[in-house]
Amino acid sequence: MKTEKRERYKYQMHLLLRLIKIYHGFAPELWWCVTAQAMLQVAGPFVNLYFSARILSELIGGRDAQRLGSYVLLTLICNLTIFLFSQGIGKINSVAQSKVMWKELRSVGDTFLKTDFENLGDAGYQNKKRYYLERRTMDGALCWGTIYNVQRMVKGICTIAASVVFAVPAFLGYGGGTSFFTSGLASLLMLLLLAGALVCTVCLNRRQTEREMQFYKEFMEGNRSFAYYSGECTQYKHGKEIRLYGEEKLLLEGLKKSLDIDRLGKKGLLTGFYEMMKAGLGMLLSGCVYFFIGARAIAGAFGAGMIVQYVGAVTQFTGGFSEMAGGLAELRGETPFIENYLGILDSRPVKYQGSIPVEKRDDNEFEIEFRDVSFRYPGSSDWALRHLSLKLRIGEHLAVVGRNGSGKTTFIKLLCRLYDPTEGEILLNGIDIRKYNYEEYLELFSVVFQDFRLFSFSLGQNVAAAVDIDRERAASSLGQIGFGDRLKEMARGLDTPLYRDFDKDGVEISGGEAQKIALARALYKDAPFIILDEPTAALDPIAEYEIYSGFEKLVGGKSAVYISHRLSSCRFCDDIAVFEEGRLVQRGGHEELLAGEDSLYARLWNAQAQYYAEHTEEEDTLGMEPVYVS
Incomplete structure (x- = not known):
């Protein structure tokens, strides 16, 4: 058991040291400021103890006015110097801590964006992300607690060192008296x-931290529910269902249950206890120290003025030890948070990135071949694809059809190398x-995936997928996909913000409009391969027909892969692959x-x-094939 605890302690220290190193990389001045500020915080009380003891001794003894004045003046100068340095270093420390906070948050966001795509679908990775975001909501960034507790530890260590120097004479033997003390x-x-009191302090700190960590674990579950219910209550897109089905009572009941006020009260009582x-332990110990130091002073071991220094030093010692032990206990208690954060950083891309440059071909003559490819998702024992062999010939327009779960979208994910094959190879x-x-x-x-995403940026930035926009190209892409008239109606044109997350004048676009913008984004990129995964599901039949009829013109001689459940919409493709x-x-x-x-x-x-016995009059007029819905 002791070996296990020792290994656990070593592991916790390894995580903490690694985190400290990462924060040093974020802001090299941070730990120097933390150390300097902690030392200055310690210096103030001991300067006052030192001079107070000598001022009191002088008042009781020689009463030399010049010496008293010197002590008072030195006390003021030292305190003013400490104050000024503390203020200056405190400002630098505050800036450094803010820098660390923003870089920590950015490192998490950067990792989420750059990690292998398969990590995003992994349950363990999702739990890491959820845990970090929930703890950040409750406590702020990890750095706040870490820096604060490291500073507590440094302050505690410095206090202990200074206390020993100041208090040692109080415990040395005195041969000039017969008193027991x-x-x-x-x-x-x-x-x-003192040692017994310190052990009790360590035990109380450890027990308090364990109980509070248990509370946090329980509270996070309730906080997760509260965040979900409160979020659903305020979502614009959910407002229709909530009102039509009377779901407000269901949501409010869940909100009420998740907001556990009693648990907060218990947390307060726990901390208070x-x-x-x-x-109470500190007061009892202080009384014993006063009695011991006072008894030694009465017995003649030292002057009355030194009582201030010795009692103050011993009191500072116990306070410093408590500070150090408390900081260490809380840092150890934060191990799950630290471990989680470092685990997120460690999930950066591990997939082999390759080194051969892709040949830049003006003729776009690229050929893709799946050669006996089999694939199953990480953690699954079921095959999503099995022994798939096919070629995408240059300029070919391939439609991929099949029932739900037949492997169509998995085929696209492998083609785009969001996953690597479990068996076989793609060339x-x-x-x-x-x-x-x-x-x-x-x-x-x-690529336009079925679950594509538009962001609360300007229309032009959504099309270009970039900050800098080729405005003519963006407008042309929107026009080709049938969004030109809508663009002309927008007063701010390509600068029109989508949605109202950041701009009160943002435009709430419809599902069909969103799909057209996503299609325009695919055209804007002008890549050799265009892949459409159910790209027109939210469009009306006429708009869908307009896109299909102009598809050849839009795609031109590029290779295209088109996935659909609507078999009639695949007829414009010269090649159809059926998955099962x-x-x-x-x-x-x-x-x-x-x-x-058959x-x-x-x-x-x-x-x-x-389901379509005959064409409608409108379809006959337009020359459209019926759009069959599975």
Whole structure:
């Protein structure tokens, strides 16, 4: 058991030292400021103890006015110097701590953005993210508690060192008297009493920290529920369902249960109990110290004026030890938070990034080949894709169809190297894509996923996916996708902010408009491969038809992959791949696949077509094929 505790302690110290090193990288001046400020905080009381003892001795003894004046003047000068230095270093320390806070938050955000995509879907990684965000909401950034407690420890160590220097003479043997209190035994007993009090202080600090950490763990669960319910209550997009289905009572009840006021009250009582115990112990010890020092002074061991120094020094010693022990206990209690933060940083990309530059081809002649590729998601025993072999020929427009869960989107994720195959390989112009520079490889693809995301930035920045915009190119991309008329209606044009998170004049766009903007973003990137994963699900049939009919013009000679559940919307593609249970079961043109009556494609087509017995008048007028909904 002792070995286990020792190893645990070593592990905690390793994490703490690593965190201290990271913060030093964020702000090299931080720990110098923390140390200097702690030393100045310690210096003030001891300067006053030193001169107070001598002033009192002089008042009782010689009463030399010149010497008294010198002591008073030196006391004022020292205190003023300490105050001025403390103020200056305190300001620098405050700036350094703010710098560390922002860089800590940025390091977390940077890691979330740059970590391997597969980490974002990993349950363990999601728990790390959730834990960090919840603790940050409750306590602020990790650095605040860490820096504060490290400073407490440094202050405690400095206080202990100064106290020993100031108080040692009070415990030395005195041969000029017969009183028990001047004997070495009395000093030994007093030291043992001090040691016992310090042990009790350490135990109380440790127990308090353990109980408070347990409270935090319980409170975080309630806080998570509270954040969810309060967030849902205020979401604009959820307002319709809440009102139409009368869900406000359900949400308010959950909000009431999650806001556990009683737990907060228990936390206050818990803290109050331990602080009362430590304060009571400190008062009892102070009484014993006063009695011991006073008895030695009466016995003639030292002058009355030195009582101030010795009692103050011993009191400072116990306070310093409590400060050091408390800081260490809280730092050890923060181990889960520190471990979690460092675990997030350690999740930076581990996937092989490749080194071969992607060939820059003006003719965009790229060929992709899946060669016996099988894949299962991390932590899953089920195969999402199995023995997939196919080629994407140059300029080919491939539609990928199949039931839900057949592996269509997984195929796209592997193609874009968001995941690497579990078995087999994917080749670009005959070379394994893992050997290519990762960032350059990603530049080959313009993708519109089914769950695409627009941000609360300007319209132009959403299209360009960048701060700097080629305005003519952005407007052209929006016009090609059928958003031109809507753009003309916007008073601020490409500078129109989307949504109202940051700007009260922001535009709340519809789902269909959002999909058009996402499609325009794919066109703006002008990559050799365009991949569309259900890109028109929120569009009305006419808008969808306009995009389909102009698709050849939009894509041109580029290679394109199109995923859809609507088989009728795939007919414009010259090649269709049919997936079933993670396998490629059919491939060919529409008429060819439909010819086999018992084929999967034919069954899917006929299952959808039965809902449309005939074209509507509008479809006949437009020459549109019916859009079948599965």
